[in-house]
Amino acid sequence: MIPCATGYKHHNMVWEVKTNQMPNAVQKLLLVMDKRASGMNDSLELLQCNENLPSSPGYNSCDEHMELDDLPELQAVQSDPTQSGVYQLSSDVSHQEYPRSSWNQNTSDIPETTYRENEVDWLTELANIATSPQSPLMQCSFYNRSSPVHIIATSKSLHSYARPPPVSSSSKSEPTFPHHHWKEETPVRHERSVLKLTFDPGTVEDGLLTVECKLDHPFYVKNKGWSSFYPSLTVVQHGIPCCEVHIGDVCLPPGHPDAINFDDSGVFDTFKSYDFTPMDSSAVYVLSSMARQRRASLSCGGPGGQDFARSGFSKNCGSPGSSQLSSNSLYAKAVKNHSSGTVSATSPNKCKRPMNAFMLFAKKYRVEYTQMYPGKDNRAISVILGDRWKKMKNEERRMYTLEAKALAEEQKRLNPDCWKRKRTNSVCFNK
DNA sequence: GAGAATGAAAA
């Protein structure tokens, strides 16, 4: 669990993921909601994820032809403005079942229903988060909420293909692939996979809260930015590149200082140069922000004038005095991210190719594999990653393929010439 | 800077 900032109260929450393919299995995620003790506005609350997903919810062994309709959906959240105290997560917390007539297809992006237990109003917290105006999904009827919050993320354990061999995974892999939170429960028939979130605000008297949402629902996570349980789907469906939810992730509300100046160490690096912030309330905003920055980069005199976002070009051209809120942080972020890197230092105008599916996969698991195989050279890790990749099924690769495709399309849209191979006498590319 | 993986796209 990520230590919470001083002055925050902690509130636990359990996320449960149910899938059609695994009706009996419920992925539970313990989240901790932090609340500023200083009386900060309700919108300035933190949610910290404290548990994990047992396995990749987005991976279904039998969904070779899975379509978007097969993906999880968001269920409604009704919030209550009242406040509650500190809550603790009970050790034997289990998800609650309740009849669900049907999914609202017309408002699938909007949480439908929720219920609370023991008069707990923490549902309000979650509702504010899930239905936050900052949430890309909340651009319709929920957009006018006054207390937008951004959600958490949790951890999915490594996928089966990413796990180390049994021989070498004895002690090191255990913390990496925790399964002790998995719980077999009574099957619940759902038309679609859902992510069920059970809040445990932290005190016995307040009980638990449960809510369900779509697996691709993006949340804004401290130190990570936008995150979801299904990043590839999120980026495809909502245009928001996301990290994966991980253990200890903390949800940040809009305006929270950590949300503005989050450390991107765990950010999905592919997109970190875009520097999404809680203010990036929608994919439209994000894309328009990119376009603005691109125009800004062009106006800065960059001959190439391309791909400011990925190349760290903003370091040179981002105007500190810009009125663009997210752009400012983006520029600052880009400077920080690439200040020591070779890309921006050597080719500020360079347009970088988007990663392909394998590169996304490799980037995601390289660190973990490096930890699994201590002493292994990075090249050896690459070999292992390649071997794992080859052994993966198509459906297992799907999320990476989709993500890569989305990245490529976006890159081509923004920078059609990004794939242009450098010429021998070219001075535009220095790699 | 090379190299190790895979894959997309240009040449």
Next chain:
DNA sequence: TTTTCATTCTC
């Protein structure tokens, strides 16, 4: 068909 390069990091 070949080449480049996207990421990462040790050597």
